[in-house]
Every structure is written in C-alpha cells, then in structure tokens.
Amino acid sequence: MKKLILGAALFAVTSLVPQLLKAQTYVADKTIALPGDGGYDYLAIDKENNRLYVSHATQVNVIDLATEKPVGSISDMKGVHGIAIVNKLNRGFISDGKANAVVAFDLKTFKVIATISLTEANGPDAIMYDPYSNRVFTFNGESNNSSVIDPVTLKQTGTVALGGGPEFAVADGKGKIYNNLEDKSSLNVIDSKALKVIKNYPLAPCGGPTGLALDAVHERLFTVCRENKGVSVINANTGKIVSTLPIGAGVDAVAYDAETKLIFCSCGDGTTTIIKQKSADEYAVVQVLKTAERARTLALDSKTHKIYLSVAQFENGTRKTIPNTFKVLVFKLQ
Numbered sequence: 001m002k003k004l005i006l007g008a009a010l011f012a013v014t015s016l017v018p019q020l021l022k023a024q025t026y027v028a029d030k031t032i033a034l035p036g037d038g039g040y041d042y043l044a045i046d047k048e049n050n051r052l053y054v055s056h057a058t059q060v061n062v063i064d065l066a067t068e069k070p071v072g073s074i075s076d077m078k079g080v081h082g083i084a085i086v087n088k089l090n091r092g093f094i095s096d097g098k099a100n101a102v103v104a105f106d107l108k109t110f111k112v113i114a115t116i117s118l119t120e121a122n123g124p125d126a127i128m129y130d131p132y133s134n135r136v137f138t139f140n141g142e143s144n145n146s147s148v149i150d151p152v153t154l155k156q157t158g159t160v161a162l163g164g165g166p167e168f169a170v171a172d173g174k175g176k177i178y179n180n181l182e183d184k185s186s187l188n189v190i191d192s193k194a195l196k197v198i199k200n201y202p203l204a205p206c207g208g209p210t211g212l213a214l215d216a217v218h219e220r221l222f223t224v225c226r227e228n229k230g231v232s233v234i235n236a237n238t239g240k241i242v243s244t245l246p247i248g249a250g251v252d253a254v255a256y257d258a259e260t261k262l263i264f265c266s267c268g269d270g271t272t273t274i275i276k277q278k279s280a281d282e283y284a285v286v287q288v289l290k291t292a293e294r295a296r297t298l299a300l301d302s303k304t305h306k307i308y309l310s311v312a313q314f315e316n317g318t319r320k321t322i323p324n325t326f327k328v329l330v331f332k333l334q
Contacts, residue, residue: 029330037323040310043299044083053083072110082127086151095124114154118147130171133192139166170214180209201239206232211254218280224251242281247273252296268296
C-alpha cells in the first residue's frame with residue numbers, strides 16, 4: 001500500500017513538472033488602447049480597488065483590471081511621472097514634474113483633492129508611499145533630494161538631501177527606503193522617520209541605475225542599469241552585489257513576483273528580460289519576451305501574475321508620439 005501511495009505521489013509530482021515549466025513562459029494577451037497623445041512614464045497598481053494607473057503626458061489613465069478597460073482619468077496636469085497609492089485614506093498621489101507639485105486625488109471618484117506645491121524641489125519624478133512612517137516621498141531628479149508629504153494633512157513636512165540624482169525607490173515596511181542614484185551609480189538607504197540617508201552602497205558593475213524592486217523575504221534588492229545593460233542583485237543588509245545578469249538596452253523598470261519567483265526587466269529596445277530566482281543568491285534568465293520598442297516601464301499584478309507595459313508609436317527618428325497610438329500591452333503566463 002505504501003509503495004502504491006508513494007508511486008502515485010511521485011507520478012503526480014512528475015506530471016506537474018511540465019505544467020510548472022510551462023507556467024514560467026509569458027505570452028501576449030491583449031492590447032488596451034488609451035486616448036490622447038504625449039509621453040508616458042510609470043504605471044502603478046491599486047491592489048485593493050483592482051485598478052491600474054497609467055501616466056500619460058498631462059493625465060493619468062485608470063483601467064479596471066477586472067474588465068481591463070478604461071474607467072476614468074485624472075487630468076489637467078503639466079507633466080505626469082509617477083503614482084502612489086494610500087488605500088487607508090482612499091487617496092492617490094501623482095508627481096507632476098513640470099509643475100514641481102504633487103496632485104492628491106480620491107481613489108473612488110478620481111477627483112483632485114489638492115495640489116501640493118513643493119519647496120526646495122525641482123523635477124519630482126518617482127513617488128512612493130512608506131506605510132511605516134505614513135509618509136509620501138517624491139524623488140526629485142533635478143534637485144538631488146526627496147520631498148516628504150503628510151498624506152493626511154496634504155502638506156509638505158520635510159526634505160531629504162540625497163547626494164545625487166534619484167531614480168526609483170522602494171520601502172521595506174520597517175523604516176528603510178532604498179533609492180537608486182542614477183548619476184552616482186549607487187544606492188541610498190534612507191531612514192524614513194529620521195528623514196536622512198544612513199548608508200550608501202556603490203553598485204559597480206552596475207552603471208546608471210533606474211528601476212528598483214525588493215524581495216522582502218530574502219532581503220534582496222533588484223536594480224536595473226542602463227550603462228552595462230544588466231540587473232544586479234544586492235544584499236539589502238550589506239550592500240554586497242551577489243549576482244549580475246544581462247538584460248536589454250534602455251531599461252527603466254523592474255518588478256518582482258514573490259509567488260512565481262520571477263523578476264521582470266522592461267527595456268526600451270522592445271524586450272522584457274524575465275529572470276528566475278532559484279535561491280536568494282542564484283538567478284537565471286529564463287525568457288527574453290518580445291514587447292514593443294520603447295515599452296520601458298511596467299507594472300505587475302501579483303494576483304493574476306500579468307504584466308502591463310505602456311507604449312506609443314513615434315514619428316521616425318523623433319521623441320514625438322503619434323496621436324492616438326498610446327496603449328497598454330498585456331502579457332500573461334502561458
């Protein structure tokens with residue numbers, strides 16, 4: 001009887017292997033067309049309300065992830081970059097780079113609540129919410145600092161000097177924020193309550209870091225770098241580079257799926273490199289997914305494991321988008 005049970009169990013596990021391997025491959029699912037023209041930057045997912053926010057020139061388009069159709073927008077800004085979500089307050093926050101401001105909006109109605117003008121700031125780009133300190137942070141690429149906002153009072157309450165030009169940032173939920181410095185090819189560790197940089201890690205061989213993701217369980221950071229076309233895995237506690245893998249050109253974003261153990265690096269050359277985490281310090285490229293040229297930013301839905309990338313068509317040899325070609329590309333596990 002034990003042999004029969006053992007044999008059946010072995011057969012069941014063996015028969016699942018091809019399915020598990022197949023489930024690690026991504027394929028094109030659909031395209032979601034969005035109105036208007038102009039440039040684009042970050043995407044963000046509101047897990048609680050099941051919505052995708054897509055930056056788009058002077059507005060943010062909102063997509064219902066259940067239907068994967070547009071359901072609204074937040075408009076009349078000067079130059080949108082990123083979106084941060086604070087569910088417990090039913091508020092979202094948008095970095096309006098050209099206005100040196102942050103726009104707060106209602107997550108249910110998409111109506112603007114307040115426009116917060118930033119002081120000592122120039123070019124707010126990436127934006128994030130840190131639940132530990134209950135603060136919103138913008139990362140200002142042209143003034144080498146971060147603006148700190150109280151999401152309750154909707155007031156700026158501080159500024160953090162960063163020592164270089166910041167790119168993306170992630171919070172560990174325990175009081176630390178990690179932030180790439182693109183021009184210094186290094187990574188800051190910020191105390192989110194004391195509002196100061198407490199460590200700085202050099203990222204060589206990484207050069208020109210942009211996107212950043214965190215594996216909180218294994219305390220590993222994934223930073224993607226344009227100059228060496230690579231993604232580096234960093235021990236968040238020591239700053240040690242434990243692995244560097246090749247990716248495409250013109251990378252901007254990276255996401256980590258804690259369930260599938262996959263890392264996604266979206267590149268402007270029309271590819272997204274997908275990497276498998278075998279252990280905390282062992283990684284391998286498992287797929288180079290063809291997307292579209294200049295599809296360099298993405299968001300991961302951890303519920304469905306789909307990835308969403310925004311892109312538009314451009315006039316030949318220019319940075320000018322062709323009107324009404326903006327869209328979101330959707331890819332899913334096969």
